[in-house]
Amino acid sequence: MPTRPGAPAAGAYLEGLNPEQRDAVVSVEGPLLVLAGAGTGKTRVLTCRLAHILNNGMAYPSQILSVTFTNKAAREMRHRVSELLGQTTEGLPWLGTFHSIAAKILRIHAELVGLKSNFTILDTDDQIRLLKQIIKAENIDDKKWTARYMASLIDAWKNKGLTPGKCDPSEKYKFAEGKGLIIYKTYQDRLKVLNAADFGDLLLHNLTIFQNNPDVLARYHAKFRYILVDEYQDTNVCQYLWLRLLAQGSNNVCVVGDDDQSIYGWRGAEVDNILRFESDFPGAKVIRLERNYRSTEHILAAASGLISSNKDRLGKTLWTEDDGGHKVSVTGVWDAPAEARIISTDIENWYSKGRKYSDVAILVRASRQMRSFEERFIQIGLPYKVIGGPRFFERQEIRDAHAYMRLLVNDTDDLAFERVVNTPKRGIGATSIQKLQRAARSMGVSLETATRELTKTDEIRGKARSSLRAFCLDLDRWRAMQGTMRHTNLAEQILDESGYTQMWRDNKDAKSAGRLENLKELIQAMNEFDTLPAYLEHISLVMDVDKSNGVEEDQVSLMTLHSAKGLEFPLVFLPGWEEGMFPSQKSMDESGMAGLEEERRLAYVGITRAREQAKIYFAANRQVYGSWQSSLPSRFIDELPPAHVEAASESGLHDSGAVAERVASSFARSFEENKSGPVSPGWQRFQQNKTKSFGRAPKDIEGHAVRRPAKGKSSNYNKGDRVFHQKFGYGLVTETDGTKLTVAFEKAGEKKVLDGFVERA
């Protein structure tokens, strides 16, 4: 039995765990489902469990399979386990993301699915390029059946664990003029020829290998004594099948997750996997972690109340010893700029009380909502950072640079060849490329080889021919230099000699300087690897870059609700809670009730990010794709338990109606604000705060109810009343529903508005 020198006394990591957590840590034999609600110490349990197994010598590090979804989670787990055990987790070779572990297994058995062990992993960009070619070749209307759409179809098939041979043949009539399956098949064939796999293939090929080769599967059965899975509610069918096959060995499979936080259905996650766990793994033990260590009672109660509207749940009751605290607040505002103004003022308040900007997060449903916040923050100089969004390795210049390196390492990487052969512009156009492709196909060789052959003939003439020749000579030269110099230097040289850096230097676009910076950063990143191939393998699976280099800056975080999962902040702002926006109309149109429930889980995730305070906002008007739309408060607001919610205006506090109605009165202040001059109150306030010492800021500086609006209650308007609206002008009331009016505006057409926003005309 392996005992680690320097490890803490056996069981020390069990200290400070509550009974359920401890149970989850020590119940290592047999299938176990740990239902871990938000903030119940899920990661702690996972890492302690790992430590427990290792420390008691129940398995060697190499006998434990632990899977996560993101590299971040994997890193975190590795880090925390090594902290628990003291310095000794160089091992744990099978701790990683689904994809990285699947890739590792696939490299060992690649030939069983017709690949070589050095296959390349395609990113989405390559995938789309490849599909474009195939769609064009099949003569399908590429406007109706875009490469992007076909890619999502193929992805969906792969997520379900379906190879082309296993797809329901009747489905093929639905897609791409009956050629959907043909495209999938052709695409897979092309990948095989290219010796490449896309992300979906990594898992799917594993599945094929395990299913067709019982001896291989048996090896892994013998190998993995314990299996741990994080975020089980996010697994798709393919991942589920993969896990089930592997778990047949030891049967010691522990999955941790929270059905209430399943928010990735749109990319193939099946909540059903977690709902069905007990029947899938007979004899499974279920442990609920319900004690929450994060949020106050009000926040927890509000979130629990909301999520209880969902039907398909395993059900948990979160509780906390941290009673009281602030109620969840709901505020109505005029429009997005007002929302940003009010929230930024609130953040300044927070800061002026001696709290930090980094305590604060703003969580939006869609990234386009971030705009008004960014504009506002820049205007008043409030420090913020956007989390998520376009990633470093997905930027054009980085992908181009990678393509050069990929081609260098592997002369059969046709996709890389296509990408860089005319980048920068070398006068090699679509027609030349087409000739090359035809030749390559007929000769059964790579594009580069075909190019070398074809430039010997008169098939391609003039500038294209000389450029292609020069390009091949460049490649030869660079390849010869490999091994004589460090790969980072070589990369720099390639980027220079190819004219790639010059291309951006000549480009006058404002972003060009940043691109050159990024290329420098890329060289930095490469420096952490010893060889070019090692670097390339790493980045194909790890698309994120650990940005935690340097000092922690005090900044407000701005991100989508999706990227907030797993994080927590003392103060959380949740703007944009309007019907259509959140819950998203598109989600409901596409997936109906299931879509709505997922949106509700998203709301649940949002609220439970907050430790001390959660503040919800809804705007009465929102600009959608350029035109103004009136909007109604989200149904989620009405679903919040009133006892734990306060309307953020004095006048509405003691009303007994629905939350949305109680908030109606707070419209007034944003209404007034909307008319205030170019120098906003928030700005003035910011100036004051910068110079003065921070006292309690007068509450009405934000333009608090100078004038009282038409009050909440039931509607004061009747059918046929003529009304005036700030944005839509004059109109006639055609219907009333409580405080919601349907008004036929003379210019803007029929709209639904809350009566607080109109006045009698």
Next chain:
DNA sequence: TTTATACTGATTTTT
């Protein structure tokens, strides 16, 4: 082959 202009159509995101 490259560049300028018209058009379209639009969540959420990891690997």
Next chain:
DNA sequence: TCAGTATAAA
């Protein structure tokens, strides 16, 4: 609104 792409002209 606005970005990303398809088409036309140079």
